[in-house]
Amino acid sequence: MPRPGPFVLALAGLCASCAIPIIGAHGAERAHERRSRGSALTLHAERPDVPATAERCYAELEGAGVRFQRVAAGRAHGVQMPLQLAGPVGGVAVWPRGRKAIHGILDCRLALRLVSWAPSLRRARVTGLEHYSIYRPGARTPRRGRVSGHARGLAIDAARFHLESGEVVDVLSDWEDRGRGDAPCPQRSDEAAPSRLLRGVVCEAVEQRLFSVVLTPHHDRAHHNHVHLELKPEVSWTYVR
Numbered sequence: 001m002p003r004p005g006p007f008v009l010a011l012a013g014l015c016a017s018c019a020i021p022i023i024g025a026h027g028a029e030r031a032h033e034r035r036s037r038g039s040a041l042t043l044h045a046e047r048p049d050v051p052a053t054a055e056r057c058y059a060e061l062e063g064a065g066v067r068f069q070r071v072a073a074g075r076a077h078g079v080q081m082p083l084q085l086a087g088p089v090g091g092v093a094v095w096p097r098g099r100k101a102i103h104g105i106l107d108c109r110l111a112l113r114l115v116s117w118a119p120s121l122r123r124a125r126v127t128g129l130e131h132y133s134i135y136r137p138g139a140r141t142p143r144r145g146r147v148s149g150h151a152r153g154l155a156i157d158a159a160r161f162h163l164e165s166g167e168v169v170d171v172l173s174d175w176e177d178r179g180r181g182d183a184p185c186p187q188r189s190d191e192a193a194p195s196r197l198l199r200g201v202v203c204e205a206v207e208q209r210l211f212s213v214v215l216t217p218h219h220d221r222a223h224h225n226h227v228h229l230e231l232k233p234e235v236s237w238t239y240v241r
């Protein structure tokens with residue numbers, strides 16, 4: 001295992017309090033993490049900051065050139081900083097597959113992470129990101145029944161990546177090597193271009209620590225057709241499977 005530098009943290013294991021494996025953490029979670037067990041993966045980036053207030057977040061999003069409308073709290077129960085996109089994010093259009101407006105509501109902090117992810121997507125010639133949903137009021141995690149990131153507008157189920165060539169790369173049909181429990185990253189040497197693109201953009205987001213929970217088709221049957229990318233503003237670990 002490489003020696004962790006100041007900005008390079010390795011260690012992964014089972015977080016007893018959150019009951020899921022964790023990869024990378026800093027600050028107060030380090031000691032907790034040292035007690036954890038499991039295989040290691042090194043991440044090279046510090047987790048980007050999360051704005052503390054809605055006003056600050058909306059201002060940052062405006063500063064990033066994203067057009068959006070604020071959503072009244074009463075229309076998005078459970079979402080702390082709700083908004084609806086009114087234009088692309090960093091040159092990438094983002095829309096719900098079924099075009100149900102409510103599924104497109106998102107927390108401003110997730111929107112900022114999409115801004116940060118957009119350069120990776122653009123480098124891969126992605127101009128559109130079609131998702132199954134972001135906001136699902138009252139959504140719970142399937143096994144443990146906890147409040148899902150979707151209930152908070154902090155998770156996106158990325159399904160189809162539209163390229164500037166008109167081609168569409170679909171997690172359902174294009175993600176190769178779906179070995180259950182296999183590490184989704186890094187890149188395989190023998191995969192077709194669409195799979196390479198999918199894995200590339202997802203793993204760049206992981207490397208940049210943009211999301212706290214990343215669940216791919218390797219995780220379980222429920223994720224055979226999308227990648228769940230969730231921001232948990234209150235934690236500094238990353239869980240990838």
Ligand SMILES: [Zn+2]
Pocket residue numbers: 150155156157228229
């Ligand atoms: Zn999801």
